[in-house]
Amino acid sequence: MKRFFSPTRLFWGNGSSDSLEGIFKERKIMVVIGRGSIKRNGKFNEMVAKLKKNNEVVFFEGINENPLISEVLKLREFIKKERVDVVVAIGGGSVLDCAKASVTVLNENNPEVSLKEKKVVENRNVVFVAIPTTCGTGSEVDQYALITDENGDKFSFFTENSFPDYAFLEPMLLDTLSFRWIAATAIDAFCHSLEGFFSIRSNDITENLAISSMENILEFLPIVSEKKEESFEKLLLASSLGGMVIAHTGTNLIHAFGYYLTKVKKVPHSFANSSLLPFYIEYLKEISEEKVDFFMGFLTPEDNPGEYIVDFLKKLNLPAHLKEVELKEEEFDDFFEYGFSKPNIGSFFKKVEKKEIYDRLKEWFSRER
Ligand SMILES: [Fe+2]
Numbered sequence: 001m002k003r004f005f006s007p008t009r010l011f012w013g014n015g016s017s018d019s020l021e022g023i024f025k026e027r028k029i030m031v032v033i034g035r036g037s038i039k040r041n042g043k044f045n046e047m048v049a050k051l052k053k054n055n056e057v058v059f060f061e062g063i064n065e066n067p068l069i070s071e072v073l074k075l076r077e078f079i080k081k082e083r084v085d086v087v088v089a090i091g092g093g094s095v096l097d098c099a100k101a102s103v104t105v106l107n108e109n110n111p112e113v114s115l116k117e118k119k120v121v122e123n124r125n126v127v128f129v130a131i132p133t134t135c136g137t138g139s140e141v142d143q144y145a146l147i148t149d150e151n152g153d154k155f156s157f158f159t160e161n162s163f164p165d166y167a168f169l170e171p172m173l174l175d176t177l178s179f180r181w182i183a184a185t186a187i188d189a190f191c192h193s194l195e196g197f198f199s200i201r202s203n204d205i206t207e208n209l210a211i212s213s214m215e216n217i218l219e220f221l222p223i224v225s226e227k228k229e230e231s232f233e234k235l236l237l238a239s240s241l242g243g244m245v246i247a248h249t250g251t252n253l254i255h256a257f258g259y260y261l262t263k264v265k266k267v268p269h270s271f272a273n274s275s276l277l278p279f280y281i282e283y284l285k286e287i288s289e290e291k292v293d294f295f296m297g298f299l300t301p302e303d304n305p306g307e308y309i310v311d312f313l314k315k316l317n318l319p320a321h322l323k324e325v326e327l328k329e330e331e332f333d334d335f336f337e338y339g340f341s342k343p344n345i346g347s348f349f350k351k352v353e354k355k356e357i358y359d360r361l362k363e364w365f366s367r368e369r
Contacts, residue, residue, distance in 0.1 A: 097144070197210040218299075
């Protein structure tokens, strides 16, 4: 049996967040943001002003990158204390994930256990709105929240009830990000769609969404400076489509191996994935199957998809190799073991033999470039 479940009401395009005004009136709304850089964004200020017209608005500011369990619990306490009706999270993946987790465990008696065991018994009684300011995570339409535990390990919290109720994609919210970050987060979205496409859990719907998402990124990422607003909209949409894909498929090899780089080498998630993307394409290329042939043809009409993707990343000034994120020879085995221990490995559409992938990855890593 195959299924598709995407319960978030999604609105996109310039002005799409105007509908917030019609949806919420005379409510108490909490706006949750990160370290505050978004306050320099004109669209953000316009949105907040509109919310304030007919509602009482309170703020929770200061969600950090890679939110800890303690931050999720702190935000939860604040939401309870303020007795808000609606939580509007506006930010990158960390802000959306932290707010999503807090809202989902809002009424749990033991929220920490609920987070760790991914078990929620009570229904939440606040509406959760997610508005992304990066074009990578897809968190605005999926059920996942990446939280960091007391050992510094990340775990994914999710339940059937943790999808946002509403998501708004406002293109000009991307305008405060540097181009390099826009590119990096878009490549994270590309990896979501790519890994989703080659997942054991992919289906007809997720495959079509994945192709459409990757198409938008390949077409619009290189022309951001020429067609800003249109490109921002397409990249945000690509990211949401990627989110819908991984809501069903999860990720696999790129994300699994990328976790070590983030945990130990402190490489930001998107850059870690970018550095592994060319290997994934090369690894796929060796698998002779219609699905792979179709994908390679989609990626480039040329005969060298591996070089094509390296070139694409280089033009965006993004890492295209593990050495570009400073992984050292002597760290390789730890890096490999950590990545291979992740459950995502088992989601790749073909069985992955440990020795075979070790040899291939090592050879690629050691190759003269
Ligand atoms: Fe990701």
